[in-house]
Every structure is written in C-alpha cells, then in structure tokens.
Amino acid sequence: MTELRNNRHLTMERLLDLIGTAKVDTVIVAFTDMQGRLQGKRLHGQYFKDVVVPHGTEGCNYLLAVDVEMNTVDGYAISSWEKGYGDMEFVLDERTIRLLSHLPATAMVQCDLVWPDHSPVVQSPRTILTSQLDRVAERGWQALAGTELEFIAFDTTYEAAHDAGYRDLRPVNQYNVDYSILGTSRVEPLLREIRNTMYAAGLDVEGAKGECNFGQHEVGFLYADALTTADNHAVYKNVAKEIAAHQGKAITFMAKYNEREGSSCHIHLSLRGQDGELLFWKDGARTPLYDQFVAGILATVADFTLLYAPNINSYKRFADGSFAPTTIAWGLDNRTCAVRLVGHGAGARMENRIPGADVNPYLALAAMVAGGLHGIENELELEPPLEGNAYTSGRPKVPHTMQEAREAFSSSAIARATLGDEVVDHYANMADVELAAYNAAVTDWELHRGFERL
Incomplete structure (x- = not known):
C-alpha cells in the first residue's frame, strides 16, 4: 500500500470505496503545466474506477507546448503540427489523492507524465524537480x-x-x-x-x-x-x-x-x-x-x-x-x-x-x-x-x-x-x-x- 503523506489523504482503496458508495462521483486527474497551472480532466467516478485505475488515461502533448492563452506555438521539440500533436500518459501518484471539500463529491489525484513508451516527459515541471x-x-x-x-x-x-x-x-x-x-x-x-x-x-x-x-x-x-x-x-x-x-x-x-x-x-x-x-x-x-x-x-x-x-x-x-x-x-x-x-x-x-x-x-x-x-x-x-x-x-x-x-x-x-x-x-x-x-x-x-x- 502506498504510504500516505498524512491521514487526510486517501488511499486508492479508500477512494474506490467512496466511489462505490456514491460519496465521490467526480475525480480530477491533474498535472502541473509550464505556467504552474493544474491541467487535466474531470472524470466520472465510476469511469475512473473501472477504466482509468486499471488502464490509465492520456492527454495531448500540446499541453506542455502552449503559451499562457493556450495557443499552440512554434519552437518546441516535443510537440508540433509536424509531429501530429500526440498523447502523453498521465501516471497517477497515489500519494496525492485528496478530497476537495469546496466541491461536491470531488476528489483529486496529481500525476506525472510519460510518453507512450513509458519514458518520462523530461520537460514536465514535476519530472524536472524529481530529477x-x-x-x-x-x-x-x-x-x-x-x-x-x-x-x-x-x-x-x-x-x-x-x-x-x-x-x-x-x-x-x-x-x-x-x-x-x-x-x-x-x-x-x-x-x-x-x-x-x-x-x-x-x-x-x-x-x-x-x-x-x-x-x-x-x-x-x-x-x-x-x-x-x-x-x-x-x-x-x-x-x-x-x-x-x-x-x-x-x-x-x-x-x-x-x-x-x-x-x-x-x-x-x-x-x-x-x-x-x-x-x-x-x-x-x-x-x-x-x-x-x-x-x-x-x-x-x-x-x-x-x-x-x-x-x-x-x-x-x-x-x-x-x-x-x-x-x-x-x-x-x-x-x-x-x-x-x-x-x-x-x-x-x-x-x-x-x-x-x-x-x-x-x-x-x-x-x-x-x-x-x-x-x-x-x-x-x-x-x-x-x-x-x-x-x-x-x-x-x-x-x-x-x-x-x-x-x-x-x-x-x-x-x-x-x-x-x-x-x-x-x-x-x-x-x-x-x-x-x-x-x-x-x-x-x-x-x-x-x-x-x-
């Protein structure tokens, strides 16, 4: 079992239990982009439980290659029209699972980013720090x-x-x-x-x-x-x-x-x-x-x-x-x-x-x-x-x-x-x-x- 940062965080097992009893119906899956913003998806709880936990989820790699207004811009080696704007995989860090009490029935988990071959996206801010x-x-x-x-x-x-x-x-x-x-x-x-x-x-x-x-x-x-x-x-x-x-x-x-x-x-x-x-x-x-x-x-x-x-x-x-x-x-x-x-x-x-x-x-x-x-x-x-x-x-x-x-x-x-x-x-x-x-x-x-x- 993943060690919790403190007792106000949730284990994955506990989160899935809350989803099963309808006490959580929304899970935010998020990473931090170049500008320091949380980006990601709001997922229905049952989909998160049935699909994302066993199989993962993805997002477009342009999310690490845009300006503050989310415009696609030139000059990035990892993402461009020529490269086809493919996907990055979101790797759930179970240590970060938390309830967000200002939103109804909502939890959040933060992610690392990897390429489809599972190599790290080295330009990701979280990866830069962990390195x-x-x-x-x-x-x-x-x-x-x-x-x-x-x-x-x-x-x-x-x-x-x-x-x-x-x-x-x-x-x-x-x-x-x-x-x-x-x-x-x-x-x-x-x-x-x-x-x-x-x-x-x-x-x-x-x-x-x-x-x-x-x-x-x-x-x-x-x-x-x-x-x-x-x-x-x-x-x-x-x-x-x-x-x-x-x-x-x-x-x-x-x-x-x-x-x-x-x-x-x-x-x-x-x-x-x-x-x-x-x-x-x-x-x-x-x-x-x-x-x-x-x-x-x-x-x-x-x-x-x-x-x-x-x-x-x-x-x-x-x-x-x-x-x-x-x-x-x-x-x-x-x-x-x-x-x-x-x-x-x-x-x-x-x-x-x-x-x-x-x-x-x-x-x-x-x-x-x-x-x-x-x-x-x-x-x-x-x-x-x-x-x-x-x-x-x-x-x-x-x-x-x-x-x-x-x-x-x-x-x-x-x-x-x-x-x-x-x-x-x-x-x-x-x-x-x-x-x-x-x-x-x-x-x-x-x-x-x-x-x-x-």
Missing part, C-alpha cells in the same frame, strides 16, 4: 521546503474584472493591512474557507495574514519535503481561485498587479539526512555544507532567474526599496538581500526572496536544488554576509528583464549540465514565445503617452 531530488537522495539526503505565497483579492467576479480590462478594480481592503487583525477580519469569509478547505485536502495550514498592498493577503503552510510542498502549492493556488469565484470575488497571483507592492513567493529550503539528521547546523553554528549550498545558490542566480521569474510581469517586481530583491547577496535575517538566512538548529534554513507569486514551484525548487548541489560539489566558499542595505551595496544585480534572464539560462553550462539540454531549450523557447508576444503588444502606457503628444 533534482533524486540527486539529493543519492547522497542519503532529503530537501525540505516551504513556500510563502501572496495574492491580491478584489470585490468583483472574474467575469466583471475581465470586462473592466482588469483596471480600477475594488480591492477587498482599501489600505495597508499588513498584520492587521481588523483588516483580515474584513476578508475572513474568504480566508477561512481557503484555510479549512486546504486543511481538509491534506495541507498543514499555519494561518493567514494581511500584507502591504491594498487587498493583499497570505495564507501560510507548514514546510514539508520539497515534492509535497510543490504539489500542495499547485493545488492551493488553483483552489483559492475557485473559492474566490464561488464567493463572487477574484484573486490574482500576478507578481506585480500595480505600481504598489508586488506579490512574492519566498521559498524556504534546507537539507536533512533521510533519518532527520541536521545537515545545515552543528555545534551551535552553520555547517560548511550549509555555506557551500548557499554559495551555490548565489553563484547560479543569473543562470536560474528565468525559473524564479518566468513571466514578463515577474521583472516589474524587482524594485529598490520594495522588499523584492534587486541584489545578488545574502544576509543574516536581512530582507533586503536575495537570500536570507534564518533560524537555528532544526529551524536553520535559507530563504530565496527572488520568486514572485507567479512562480512555478517545481521549477524554482529544482533550480535551487541544482544551484545548491553545484555549490556543494565544487566546495564553493560563501562570501561574508551583507550587512545593511543591499539595494545600495553596489553588489551584482538580479537580471532585470526576461530577455537578460533568458540569455543567461540558455547559455548556462551549469543549467545544461544539471537540467539537461532538452529542458533548457524547452524553457528558453517558452521565454522566446512570451517575449515575442510582449514586444508585439501596444500597451495602455504607450497609448496614454503617445496618442496625442507624439
């Missing part, structure tokens, strides 16, 4: 991670927001509610349902708090092994949007919705032995292994920024004095740096402050593991911590445009050695598609500045 975690496991270690994901909520439906061009929307708070109990009380029906639904779905909920931008909030979850954290992150992001829609609201995980504070996804990461042995802390201090891991992260920031900041909008968040990092540096509990070290003993961990809320957690965690292992394998020396204001330190900068990040990623020997040419070429093409679309667009900013005055 890096296999490297960690080969050393007898495990990676633990937690993601802190912010969003902005609005008192409008998604349909009304679309019709308004996503402009002049009313946020659920009209002032800065960072840590405000009154401010979160105003939004508690939404926050409470998200917390309770996620707990019932197998996530370990910490709590919710207000943030700086108007209507901005964060729901926090306890750390777990890196794959579990990425799986939970993808489910939470999808479910939070669904719950908001059910309540006549809309939330966005854009990295930078407006000119105020952006929405981040700080990622905490540490390594431990498979038996729980502490690897980052010994005799009251950081270990050399910890320092090498952090040095590797810093040395590969430019190489992997495209995976930390995967959209054009991601780069608008990198602004001095905004709590979003612009400088490649580390500090002890210093929120102006790209990497912040916090905690001690079992709580010792590094925080990557580069990713925004639009990040694909599988890709970002894979990049962090690859970078950290690069530091360990090459015994990189960690520079002294930056003290004071990183924004004015004169240190090297995080890539500030997608074009810059794309070039660094595509030309990176480290990225190609750790992730593989197929992965690097695939995600470099994703960047090319987005850059071409952005460069062809005429924006409101251009119309405002140029329609009459130029």
Whole structure:
C-alpha cells in the first residue's frame, strides 16, 4: 500500500470505496503545466474506477507546448503540427489523492507524465524537480521546503474584472493591512474557507495574514519535503481561485498587479539526512555544507532567474526599496538581500526572496536544488554576509528583464549540465514565445503617452 503523506489523504482503496458508495462521483486527474497551472480532466467516478485505475488515461502533448492563452506555438521539440500533436500518459501518484471539500463529491489525484513508451516527459515541471531530488537522495539526503505565497483579492467576479480590462478594480481592503487583525477580519469569509478547505485536502495550514498592498493577503503552510510542498502549492493556488469565484470575488497571483507592492513567493529550503539528521547546523553554528549550498545558490542566480521569474510581469517586481530583491547577496535575517538566512538548529534554513507569486514551484525548487548541489560539489566558499542595505551595496544585480534572464539560462553550462539540454531549450523557447508576444503588444502606457503628444 502506498504510504500516505498524512491521514487526510486517501488511499486508492479508500477512494474506490467512496466511489462505490456514491460519496465521490467526480475525480480530477491533474498535472502541473509550464505556467504552474493544474491541467487535466474531470472524470466520472465510476469511469475512473473501472477504466482509468486499471488502464490509465492520456492527454495531448500540446499541453506542455502552449503559451499562457493556450495557443499552440512554434519552437518546441516535443510537440508540433509536424509531429501530429500526440498523447502523453498521465501516471497517477497515489500519494496525492485528496478530497476537495469546496466541491461536491470531488476528489483529486496529481500525476506525472510519460510518453507512450513509458519514458518520462523530461520537460514536465514535476519530472524536472524529481530529477533534482533524486540527486539529493543519492547522497542519503532529503530537501525540505516551504513556500510563502501572496495574492491580491478584489470585490468583483472574474467575469466583471475581465470586462473592466482588469483596471480600477475594488480591492477587498482599501489600505495597508499588513498584520492587521481588523483588516483580515474584513476578508475572513474568504480566508477561512481557503484555510479549512486546504486543511481538509491534506495541507498543514499555519494561518493567514494581511500584507502591504491594498487587498493583499497570505495564507501560510507548514514546510514539508520539497515534492509535497510543490504539489500542495499547485493545488492551493488553483483552489483559492475557485473559492474566490464561488464567493463572487477574484484573486490574482500576478507578481506585480500595480505600481504598489508586488506579490512574492519566498521559498524556504534546507537539507536533512533521510533519518532527520541536521545537515545545515552543528555545534551551535552553520555547517560548511550549509555555506557551500548557499554559495551555490548565489553563484547560479543569473543562470536560474528565468525559473524564479518566468513571466514578463515577474521583472516589474524587482524594485529598490520594495522588499523584492534587486541584489545578488545574502544576509543574516536581512530582507533586503536575495537570500536570507534564518533560524537555528532544526529551524536553520535559507530563504530565496527572488520568486514572485507567479512562480512555478517545481521549477524554482529544482533550480535551487541544482544551484545548491553545484555549490556543494565544487566546495564553493560563501562570501561574508551583507550587512545593511543591499539595494545600495553596489553588489551584482538580479537580471532585470526576461530577455537578460533568458540569455543567461540558455547559455548556462551549469543549467545544461544539471537540467539537461532538452529542458533548457524547452524553457528558453517558452521565454522566446512570451517575449515575442510582449514586444508585439501596444500597451495602455504607450497609448496614454503617445496618442496625442507624439
């Protein structure tokens, strides 16, 4: 029997029993795509039981070769008109079976992707992460991670927001509610349902708090092994949007919705032995292994920024004095740096402050593991911590445009050695598609500045 992640997950046997008694009539079979979205099918429970469990199910391989608007685009080796847009097989991961209490009689199971010959689809985000975690496991270690994901909520439906061009929307708070109990009380029906639904779905909920931008909030979850954290992150992001829609609201995980504070996804990461042995802390201090891991992260920031900041909008968040990092540096509990070290003993961990809320957690965690292992394998020396204001330190900068990040990623020997040419070429093409679309667009900013005055 597959070992459950916790007792709120379901075994396959239990799911099939619930289907047999009509307590579950819908099973969502889903994987995470390049953009970090859940894609898949809603299956009738009996069909899932009779056909999918014994024989499997498939989906078109174009799902890993489209832009954010689901347009088929050129440049992907795995999927094209010339290749006929064939299928990928969905491999059910029974560890991820969960009930979704915000939907009637519905369960979900997340999947890996393989080709019809059962070889892995190496460009799949989940496969990219598991490949890096296999490297960690080969050393007898495990990676633990937690993601802190912010969003902005609005008192409008998604349909009304679309019709308004996503402009002049009313946020659920009209002032800065960072840590405000009154401010979160105003939004508690939404926050409470998200917390309770996620707990019932197998996530370990910490709590919710207000943030700086108007209507901005964060729901926090306890750390777990890196794959579990990425799986939970993808489910939470999808479910939070669904719950908001059910309540006549809309939330966005854009990295930078407006000119105020952006929405981040700080990622905490540490390594431990498979038996729980502490690897980052010994005799009251950081270990050399910890320092090498952090040095590797810093040395590969430019190489992997495209995976930390995967959209054009991601780069608008990198602004001095905004709590979003612009400088490649580390500090002890210093929120102006790209990497912040916090905690001690079992709580010792590094925080990557580069990713925004639009990040694909599988890709970002894979990049962090690859970078950290690069530091360990090459015994990189960690520079002294930056003290004071990183924004004015004169240190090297995080890539500030997608074009810059794309070039660094595509030309990176480290990225190609750790992730593989197929992965690097695939995600470099994703960047090319987005850059071409952005460069062809005429924006409101251009119309405002140029329609009459130029």
